[in-house]
Amino acid sequence: MSDSTPRDEPRLSVGQVAKRADVAVSTLHFYETKGLIRSWRNTGNQRRYKKDVLRRIAVIKAGQKMGISLSEIQETLGQLPQSRTPTKEDWANMSRFWQAQLDEKIAYMMRVREMVDGCIGCGCLSMKSCPMYNPDDIVAKESNGAVWLEQPEQARAAKNCYDKEN
Amino acid sequence: MSDSTPRDEPRLSVGQVAKRADVAVSTLHFYETKGLIRSWRNTGNQRRYKKDVLRRIAVIKAGQKMGISLSEIQETLGQLPQSRTPTKEDWANMSRFWQAQLDEKIAYMMRVREMVDGCIGCGCLSMKSCPMYNPDDIVAKESNGAVWLEQPEQARAAKNCYDKEN
DNA sequence: GCTTTACCTAAACATAGGTTGAGGTTTTAG
DNA sequence: CTAAAACCTCAACCTATGTTTAGGTAAAGC
Numbered sequence: 001m002s003d004s005t006p007r008d009e010p011r012l013s014v015g016q017v018a019k020r021a022d023v024a025v026s027t028l029h030f031y032e033t034k035g036l037i038r039s040w041r042n043t044g045n046q047r048r049y050k051k052d053v054l055r056r057i058a059v060i061k062a063g064q065k066m067g068i069s070l071s072e073i074q075e076t077l078g079q080l081p082q083s084r085t086p087t088k089e090d091w092a093n094m095s096r097f098w099q100a101q102l103d104e105k106i107a108y109m110m111r112v113r114e115m116v117d118g119c120i121g122c123g124c125l126s127m128k129s130c131p132m133y134n135p136d137d138i139v140a141k142e143s144n145g146a147v148w149l150e151q152p153e154q155a156r157a158a159k160n161c162y163d164k165e166n
Numbered sequence: 167m168s169d170s171t172p173r174d175e176p177r178l179s180v181g182q183v184a185k186r187a188d189v190a191v192s193t194l195h196f197y198e199t200k201g202l203i204r205s206w207r208n209t210g211n212q213r214r215y216k217k218d219v220l221r222r223i224a225v226i227k228a229g230q231k232m233g234i235s236l237s238e239i240q241e242t243l244g245q246l247p248q249s250r251t252p253t254k255e256d257w258a259n260m261s262r263f264w265q266a267q268l269d270e271k272i273a274y275m276m277r278v279r280e281m282v283d284g285c286i287g288c289g290c291l292s293m294k295s296c297p298m299y300n301p302d303d304i305v306a307k308e309s310n311g312a313v314w315l316e317q318p319e320q321a322r323a324a325k326n327c328y329d330k331e332n
Numbered sequence: 333g334c335t336t337t338a339c340c341t342a343a344a345c346a347t348a349g350g351t352t353g354a355g356g357t358t359t360t361a362g
Numbered sequence: 363c364t365a366a367a368a369c370c371t372c373a374a375c376c377t378a379t380g381t382t383t384a385g386g387t388a389a390a391g392c
Binding site: 066118 | 240258268269275
């Protein structure tokens with residue numbers, strides 16, 4: 001009810017929101033086209049925001065800091081009942097969800113690091129056998145889950161794989 | 167000497183390189199415009215590559231997997247004496263260098279994770295005080311060194327920072 | 333010798349996440 | 363009331379990392 005016909009609550013102009021949220025006005029326009037935030041118009045066609053847009057922007061920025069793309073953020077926000085601005089509880093759920101993705105990214109990078117460790121000693125960089133960039137290697141499908149976590153022996157396999165190919 | 171006037175070594179066409187390195191032909195053209203690899207031309211103006219281009223591409227791909235940008239890769243490759251194709255030793259040095267950058271990224275993400283941990287319990291997301299996206303927060307200058315590593319107490323500060331601002 | 337395959341260049345397109353500029357309107361301060 | 367500041371839309375531009383397309387040439391197979 002409060003969302004559809006806002007009435008006497010104080011409204012923020014785009015410039016005020018930009019200042020308080022520390023983003024450019026153009027960014028707010030951009031977010032609006034992406035469906036991340038919404039605004040109402042005054043009689044002169046200028047944007048007016050409810051104050052909770054600030055919290056919404058905060059969540060967006062937090063998500064970005066965690067390496068979540070805007071489209072994913074939009075999806076997650078869209079799954080809130082009535083697409084409401086996240087409450088404290090909502091934020092807890094969302095951030096836990098994003099945290100899992102962050103954990104995956106960290107784990108991915110740590111596996112790459114481990115592989116490189118092996119490859120430094122080896123030095124082969126063989127297109128055919130080096131786990132460092134073999135097409136069907138541990139990190140093949142970077143985005144779908146922790147699949148590549150399951151074969152730590154590949155990092156060790158790098159130890160002696162020098163070949164004459166290149 | 168071997169680099170400037172290549173003579174009777176076997177040369178690879180762009181298609182052969184693409185196949186063996188598992189990249190698209192267009193990617194090789196693109197890398198060439200970026201100065202990452204080089205080629206010579208035959209009498210019919212077609213590209214011909216020395217075999218060591220494969221190792222160079224391997225290093226490029228390895229760097230990318232570590233999250234290093236092409237321009238940084240180019241810089242690093244350019245610092246090799248005579249811009250030679252990396253030897254095993256060169257690769258060891260470069261990968262250690264890049265590994266340090268990878269370590270920074272991992273550490274950065276782990277600090278973000280820790281902060282979110284604090285923010286989940288807190289839920290404030292205050293534009294003014296929350297370490298999660300405060301402009302001058304721990305992670306302010308993401309790209310220049312491990313500056314933000316030095317204040318672990320900010321993550322704990324997040325515990326009770328709810329305010330009424332938004 | 334003819335046809336198919338490979339190759340050439342240049343420019344446009346793609347995606348993410350915005351920023352900048354032009355030209356015009358509204359709001360606000362004095 | 364007037365001028366400046368803020369706002370509006372739409373389109374072009376930006377970086378990074380390539381891919382696609384169009385129009386034309388070279389090389390290789392039969």
